[in-house]
Amino acid sequence: MLSRVANSVYWLGRYLERSENYARFIDVNYSLTLDLPPDSKEQWKPLITATGDIAPYTEKYDDFDRDNAIYFLAFDENNSNSLFSAISKARENARTVREKMTKESWEKLNETYLFVKEGARKEVWKREDPRDFFSDVKYQIQLLYGIEDNSVARTEEWYFRQLGQFLERADKTSRILDVKYHILLPSPEEVGSTLDILQWMALLKSVSAFNTYRRIHGNITPGGVVEFLVLNKFFPRSIFFCLSEAEKCLYKISDSSGTGFNNSAEKKIGSLRSQLEYHDVNDVITYGLHEYLDELQLKINEISNAIYENFFEIGNNIINQQMDQR
Template identity: 55%
Template sequence: MLSRVADALYWMNRYVERAENYARFLDVNFNLSLEMPPGGTEQWKPVIVTTGDYNLYESTHDNVDKTSVIHFLGFDENNPNSIYNSICNARENARAIRPDITREVWEQINSLYYHVREGVNKKQWEKHDPRNYFLEVKKSCQLLYGIFDSTISRTEGYHFGKIGQLIERADKTSRVLDVKYHMLLPSVEEVGSPLDLVQWASLLKSVSAYDMYRKKRGKLSPLFISEFLIFDKEFPRSMMNCLEEAEESLQAITGSSQGYANMAEKRLGRLKSNLEYADIEEVFNVGLHEYLDNFQLELNEVSNAIYLTFFSWDNFSNQTQTTNQ
């Protein structure tokens, strides 16, 4: 497979996953703001921190308020990671490889593009209640996942797309967990309070984990919720599950089943092993923030290794020269 095509499939799915996650965060946080007790402070800054875009937001905005955050993360054409730009970038990647995807995938991503463009034109962020807009973004992204899974042959292209989706998903799950633990509560005294429990419930809802967590654990507990989102091998948005499925797709591409054949497999395998041989008590002893921060750094290394192994022209040139010698 051409590295150009593989790169486009990887980033097409990664951008779609990013857009869906942003829609989740905004929808859930809007609901949370409605559930705040009288006089409570709405928590919009953590949403921006979750996405990793706070420095950019701070450079262009004086205050953190609901309307500004919704516009910045959902519609801002100057924010490269906004829902609007993520879908535009996903569509551009899809357009560049139109012969390599199915008509159904192209039609759905095109439909999603026109939906978000209409949202910008109609200034949906100024609406009193924009939740229906974000619900449609989530549903459209999820429909695209289903179409991709049911119409794309399980070739290298399919697996590159899945790897992009899963790496983005693992990153966002780690970020939303990290931000809740450190930023949402105004004081240590409120740990375990009704407000604390409402926020933990909203965290689970932001990654569509509430029902599955309650079925498995029942009681809301920071320790159990953290364990579920980091280590659970059955929940599709847990960090562990994302890495396991990404490794399976990577091995399907390279044909290896033991050890590693390249730096991408080495980095991903090592990160997955770090999770496999850890437990939640160890994580809390180290510090949840420190553990998740290190996870995000190592996940970035995995992403860089995938680029250098499969997409970099320099790497391809070096491999060609080695073959010709």
């Protein structure tokens, strides 16, 4: 498989997942602001922090006004991680490998891109309640996932897209959990308060985990949420589950048995997955949740770099050499 194609399909998976996550985060965060006590500040700064784009935001704006925050997160073309930027990059990567996609997948992706573009034209961030728009974006991308699940052959292209999707999902789950604990950490007297529980509920909803969590754990507790989103072996958005699925994709791509490792990407992801497999929530809390998640994010970045070096870099170097010779 050409590394150029693999690279495009991998980033198609990452950008689609990023788009869907941003739509969900904005939808849930808006709902949280409606549930907060009247004297509470809207929680847009932590959400922007979760995306890693606090610096470019503060260069443009002096406060965290709702309209500015939603525009920046969803429609700002100068924000390379905005919803519109992500869905545009997903569409562009899909366009370069159009022959590898089914007709239905391409049409749904193109339809979603045009829907987001139209939302920007209509300035939906200024609506009194823009949640319907972001819910529609989320469901359109989930429909695209369903179309692909039922129409795309399980070849290398499929596994590269899944690899990108699950790595992106693991990263975003770690970031949104880190923000709740590190930035929204309540004062001692607020622990267990209505506000504290509302924020933990919003966190679970932001990763579509609320109902499943309640069925398994019942009461909402910080330890229970951490265990569920970091270490749970069965929930599709837990960090452990995402890394396990990404590891399986790498083995499929390498056509290996899954015992040992064939390259540095397999080694790094296997090491991290094994670490999580044998940790429990007490290990995480004792280490320090923020420190634990920060280390996880660094290791996920290292895995992404190793994937580039093993599967994409050689092909990109060849293309650059050919361009230089022209």
